[in-house]
Amino acid sequence: MSSVERPELAAVPETALWTLWQRAVEARRPDAVLHDPKAVDLVERIDYPFAERFGTSGFQSQLQALRVACFDREVADFLAREPRGTVVCLGEGLETQYWRVDNGRARWLTVDLPEMIALRERLLPPGPRQRYLAADATDLVWADEVDRDRAVLVTAQGLCMYLPPARVKALIAGCADRFPGGSMVVDAVPRWFARFTASGKMRTAAYQVPAMRWAMDAGERDKLRTASPAVTAVRDVRPTDGRGLLGALLPLALTAPWLAAHRPSVTVLNFAEGPEPA
Numbered sequence: 261m262s263s264v265e266r267p268e269l270a271a272v273p274e275t276a277l278w279t280l281w282q283r284a285v286e287a288r289r290p291d292a293v294l295h296d297p298k299a300v301d302l303v304e305r306i307d308y309p310f311a312e313r314f315g316t317s318g319f320q321s322q323l324q325a326l327r328v329a330c331f332d333r334e335v336a337d338f339l340a341r342e343p344r345g346t347v348v349c350l351g352e353g354l355e356t357q358y359w360r361v362d363n364g365r366a367r368w369l370t371v372d373l374p375e376m377i378a379l380r381e382r383l384l385p386p387g388p389r390q391r392y393l394a395a396d397a398t399d400l401v402w403a404d405e406v407d408r409d410r411a412v413l414v415t416a417q418g419l420c421m422y423l424p425p426a427r428v429k430a431l432i433a434g435c436a437d438r439f440p441g442g443s444m445v446v447d448a449v450p451r452w453f454a455r456f457t458a459s460g461k462m463r464t465a466a467y468q469v470p471a472m473r474w475a476m477d478a479g480e481r482d483k484l485r486t487a488s489p490a491v492t493a494v495r496d497v498r499p500t501d502g503r504g505l506l507g508a509l510l511p512l513a514l515t516a517p518w519l520a521a522h523r524p525s526v527t528v529l530n531f532a533e534g535p536e537p538a
């Protein structure tokens with residue numbers, strides 16, 4: 261496919277170009293911690309000043325890739341247990357996870373805002389087991405499109421920080437109610453990071469990260485259980501196999517008490533099988 265896209269996106273959808281770019285920067289390295297040739301191909305088909313706006317930091321690309329790898333691992337484990345299951349990707353943007361971990365049998369549902377779905381349809385046309393839905397993920401109307409006879413894993417990668425906190429809670433509760441026995445993978449930025457975005461300090465010379473509205477310190481993850489009694493377990497997903505200095509410092513960041521409690525996090529939520537018998 262040779263056509264080049266010139267996206268004009270609002271600030272929050274534009275963040276999907278940031279994550280795409282970080283995956284591509286990482287994937288181009290010979291020592292990449294994430295293999296993502298589709299992302300490399302994609303940035304070549306988008307007319308956007310990626311390097312000028314987002315920079316080319318190998319530190320940032322690795323951090324992002326390690327987060328992505330946490331999600332990939334959870335999806336791959338789910339598909340190993342439930343090869344015919346459904347993966348619902350909320351706020352999927354231009355993620356290329358399907359091309360990294362699909363097993364040839366699962367179903368995939370992408371939910372994102374209309375402008376992003378329109379771009380994704382042009383750049384990454386869906387295959388027969390993929391479906392794209394233009395919707396606000398927090399409205400949960402998308403849940404009616406999911407086959408309840410199949411196991412379900414919902415992912416919200418890079419989404420919840422852009423939602424009001426009450427909506428994050430309602431989204432988790434809504435998924436727990438609608439997908440008994442299912443799971444959800446959610447990532448969060450720590451509170452200090454969200455404060456930096458709100459004060460405009462997260463920026464390059466040419467790009468300002470939009471203010472993040474929901475934040476959660478890693479040490480607070482158990483609070484996610486309060487979203488619904490149907491959230492039965494909460495599990496931390498830790499990055500592994502980093503390279504260089506970051507790779508060497510990661511074990512420290514994961515064990516030194518303050519750092520471990522105030523780092524970005526990826527969390528799996530398990531949902532109850534069904535209502536308790538009366």
Ligand SMILES: C[S@@+](CC[C@H](N)C(=O)[O-])C[C@H]1O[C@@H](n2cnc3c(N)ncnc32)[C@H](O)[C@@H]1O
Binds near residue numbers: 275
């Ligand atoms: C940081 S990007 C993450 C994209 C992708 N998940 C990734 O990790 O590369 C945030 C994405 O969330 C989408 N988004 C933001 N608010 C949304 C909402 N209320 N409903 C659905 N999608 C939303 C944006 O359009 C964008 O694609």
